[in-house]
Amino acid sequence: MDDVPALRGDGGVRAVVVLTAAGSGSRLGHTVPKALVPVAGTPLVVHALRGLWASGVVDDVVVSVPAEHRDAFERAVRRAVDDATAVGVRAAARCVVGGPTRQASVAAGLDALAPRGPVTGAAATGDAAAAVAGDQPAPARVIVLVHDAARALTPPEVVVRVAEAVADGADVVVPVVPVTDSVVEVHDGVRAVDRARLRAVQTPQGFELGLLRRAHAAAAHRADDEATAATDDAQLCAVLGAETTLVPGHLDAVKVTTPRDLLLAEALVAARVASDGVPA
Ligand code: CTP
């Protein structure tokens, strides 16, 4: 797409992230909020941060956290930043208080990003270089990824794929995997659905920041009630007429929802440690 301003500077694609971690995890039924539940001794939110940082495309992460557990999240996030920095990983993250629904928590994260957003990978051209120096408006297109701490084991390659697709000009990018179960629709009777036409949607989803902000502003009246709130940001953008681009997700990017998912997450981390020798 020729009219897309360059988002690939010398440092490659750059993105900022809203990481949702403000849910309670009622279906998991743990004593602490889901994102603080440990897998192989490390909280899910920290696994999620490590995957984002390991992608090499993430400049900053705003983590939406539950108000009543803010201190515990601040401690976990600060420690994760320090540990990553100590081994040479470029790591940044900060916490903001989320809202009563995922949609509200994403909106809180978007509000906490700088008003015009950071300059992303724009150092390649004269105008953008001036913007980096702070004496020009930022380039119009900024990449934002919205990711769920519940999808803590999402491989870095998925993060890169999503960010690159936005850099290539897509407004909305969604990672998906094929549906393997046979599926029926149960509205007005039971009807088989051809699963070859279905995809399961994952995160991170990628957006042009201005579009995502407009989509959240337009849907703000739905944000505070689980019955009306959107569970997915791409849907909010689709309401504004934005087209969705699909990229391959990954089966390891399971959403930890129930105790059974936690067992699977433990097994996936153990398999990674066994194959890479990387400690959890
Ligand atoms: N989330 C959030 N703010 C909320 C609700 C959810 O940031 N008010 C986040 C969760 O922390 C999670 C993601 O949205 O990372 C997906 O939500 P889900 O898997 O439903 O998590 P919970 O809402 O915590 O779980 P449950 O629905 O079982 O209570």
Ligand code: MG
């Ligand atoms: Mg929920």
